[in-house]
Amino acid sequence: MSDNQAIRRAAEIIKKGGIVAFPTETVYGLGADAFNPFAVARVFEVKKRPYFDPLIVHVTNPADVKKLAKETPSNAKKLIERFWPGPLTIVLLKKENIPDIVTAGLPTLAIRMPNHPMALALIKECECPIAAPSANPFGYLSPTTADHVRDQLGDQVDLIVDGGPCPVGVESTIVSFLEEKPMVLRHGGVSMEEIESIIGRVETSPFEDKPTAPGMLLKHYAPRTPIVLEWSEKNLGLYKDKNIGLLLFQEPQNNLKLHPMEVLSKKGDLREAAANLFAAIRRLDALNLDLIVATPIPEIGLGRAIMDRLRRAASKEE
Ligand code: TXA
Ligand code: MG
Numbered sequence: 173m174s175d176n177q178a179i180r181r182a183a184e185i186i187k188k189g190g191i192v193a194f195p196t197e198t199v200y201g202l203g204a205d206a207f208n209p210f211a212v213a214r215v216f217e218v219k220k221r222p223y224f225d226p227l228i229v230h231v232t233n234p235a236d237v238k239k240l241a242k243e244t245p246s247n248a249k250k251l252i253e254r255f256w257p258g259p260l261t262i263v264l265l266k267k268e269n270i271p272d273i274v275t276a277g278l279p280t281l282a283i284r285m286p287n288h289p290m291a292l293a294l295i296k297e298c299e300c301p302i303a304a305p306s307a308n309p310f311g312y313l314s315p316t317t318a319d320h321v322r323d324q325l326g327d328q329v330d331l332i333v334d335g336g337p338c339p340v341g342v343e344s345t346i347v348s349f350l351e352e353k354p355m356v357l358r359h360g361g362v363s364m365e366e367i368e369s370i371i372g373r374v375e376t377s378p379f380e381d382k383p384t385a386p387g388m389l390l391k392h393y394a395p396r397t398p399i400v401l402e403w404s405e406k407n408l409g410l411y412k413d414k415n416i417g418l419l420l421f422q423e424p425q426n427n428l429k430l431h432p433m434e435v436l437s438k439k440g441d442l443r444e445a446a447a448n449l450f451a452a453i454r455r456l457d458a459l460n461l462d463l464i465v466a467t468p469i470p471e472i473g474l475g476r477a478i479m480d481r482l483r484r485a486a487s488k489e490e
Contacts, residue, residue: 178333179290183297185330191215193307193321194294195335196286198259198343198361199314199450200321201230201304202329203294209271212303216273218328221310226276227303228261228344229283232295237283240267240301247371248349254370257287259340259361263348274303284344290335306343313393313450313485316341320454341447342477347374359477361446393450395457395464399486403467411463417456419466419482421445432459442474449478453485 173181182192189211191204202219204211206229216223229240234252237244241264244252248262266281275281283301286292295302306314307321307329315321318334345360347367355375356364367374403418418424418433422440434452436445456464466482469475 190330202307203302203304206303256285259344414462
């Protein structure tokens with residue numbers, strides 16, 4: 173099936189109330205017609221996602237925001253202009269036309285325009301906004317290839333559109349405009365530095381705090397294998413009786429080849445590391461290790477999104 177045929181089939185399925193996994197530049201999404209509450213309910217069911225955790229609605233045109241949200245503050249407009257299409261989600265007060273199941277009953281709506289030709293073509297062809305969470309079982313790592321989706325949700329979805337690996341590799345940055353000061357609810361593919369260069373200082377919700385995005389539970393993005401975030405050569409002695417794998421940011425200085433390892437970016441590039449993150453954790457997770465020991469990543473640029481995912485994956489709290 174050609175890409176065009178796949179998109180046409182996917183659109184037919186979505187129009188009829190089905191659910192389709194599709195690529196975006198961040199991660200694969202599991203999409204349904206945002207105006208069809210029954211189709212959206214199936215997305216929750218298949219993911220085993222709690223109904224208190226709202227979905228992002230995907231659009232193809234910045235002008236669509238007006239149809240879905242009550243008003244767009246000027247700072248939100250500035251970010252849209254600069255970063256759409258792209259890995260930025262904005263949270264605004266919603267209009268009544270979006271079913272409650274999409275927003276988990278909240279008066280607000282998360283919206284984004286993805287920067288992926290197949291995602292954009294699909295939404296256009298459907299002629300409706302697409303509500304889509306990441307296409308993984310709830311609490312697990314987001315998929316960055318069609319195979320990741322196939323492995324975990326396979327026959328439960330009506331179609332998987334294969335667009336190859338996702339170039340960004342971590343989810344979108346979520347910025348809420350409900351308060352006076354814009355607030356970053358989730359670090360992601362657009363860095364804080366980039367956002368602040370356009371609209372000045374923004375608030376963030378610190379990792380320790382009560383989650384502000386309803387879905388930002390502490391234990392999230394978790395593989396089966398426990399992860400600890402305390403890699404140092406000295407610490408490796410602690411695990412000598414364990415079957416461990418290493419998740420390293422850069423190429424190690426000396427010979428650690430005794431352990432299976434994944435290097436996120438040989439040259440220490442944060443974008444490359446983000447793009448490799450989830451697939452690398454999945455490969456380690458498939459090795460039946462006792463433990464994955466990860467290096468901390470510098471918390472600048474996309475490093476913040478990476479560390480956020482690693483901390484949540486490493487968190488012992490449910
Ligand atoms: O990159 C992405 O954002 C991917 C691709 C598929 O677009 N989607 C994604 O969706 O990561 P999901 O459902 O896995 O994560 C969406 C996050 C959740 O933490 C959810 O709680 C939060 O967005 N969210 C959705 N609607 C919200 C709202 N109205 N207010 C606050 N947070 C919201
Ligand atoms: Mg998700």
